[in-house]
Amino acid sequence: MFARRLEKHADWLMDRRLGEPLESKMKIDIGIKAEKREQIAGGLSRVLADTYTLYLKTHNFHWNVTGPMFQTLHLMFETHYTELALAVDQIAERIRALGLPAPGTYKEFAKLSAIKEDTGVPKAEDMIKRLVEGHETVARTAREVFTAAEGANDQPTCDLLTQRMQVHEKTAWMLRSLLE
Numbered sequence: 001m002f003a004r005r006l007e008k009h010a011d012w013l014m015d016r017r018l019g020e021p022l023e024s025k026m027k028i029d030i031g032i033k034a035e036k037r038e039q040i041a042g043g044l045s046r047v048l049a050d051t052y053t054l055y056l057k058t059h060n061f062h063w064n065v066t067g068p069m070f071q072t073l074h075l076m077f078e079t080h081y082t083e084l085a086l087a088v089d090q091i092a093e094r095i096r097a098l099g100l101p102a103p104g105t106y107k108e109f110a111k112l113s114a115i116k117e118d119t120g121v122p123k124a125e126d127m128i129k130r131l132v133e134g135h136e137t138v139a140r141t142a143r144e145v146f147t148a149a150e151g152a153n154d155q156p157t158c159d160l161l162t163q164r165m166q167v168h169e170k171t172a173w174m175l176r177s178l179l180e
């Protein structure tokens with residue numbers, strides 16, 4: 001699964017390379033080798049795609065939730081999608097700081113994300129379950145990428161990923177608690 005997703009990212013990066021140079025003319029010299037920066041940015045692109053997909057799913061559920069828990073869930077989902085919308089910017093800008101292009105289209109996100117999109121409108125309880133799964137998925141992707149960032153001595157990426165794992169694990173717990 002992980003290997004296949006890495007492969008998909010490599011394809012995507014090749015497509016990008018055909019269109020534009022990877023780096024600006026002035027060389028990046030921050031103490032992380034180009035190969036490592038590329039590897040970390042590839043991982044962050046998957047975190048970005050997961051986060052964007054989860055953002056859209058949460059906003060979708062904010063719009064379409066129904067039932068006796070409407071008020072609670074409608075407002076809770078708004079808090080969550082607002083946080084996710086801010087997070088995608090942080091992740092994309094870290095990719096840019098590493099010297100790589102950030103993916104920014106639905107096509108690229110669909111290719112890179114491990115989170116499945118929904119069809120139709122799930123019942124309120126199923127929305128909660130799918131969001132728990134979504135938050136857990138981003139936490140797992142972030143955890144995988146953390147190892148690469150740590151190995152490359154990339155503290156800012158480790159810091160960003162630690163913050164993202166905290167948010168996703170806490171949100172998953174809060175949503176899971178609604179089901180008990």
Ligand SMILES: [Fe+2]
Pocket residue numbers: 062078
């Ligand atoms: Fe709204």
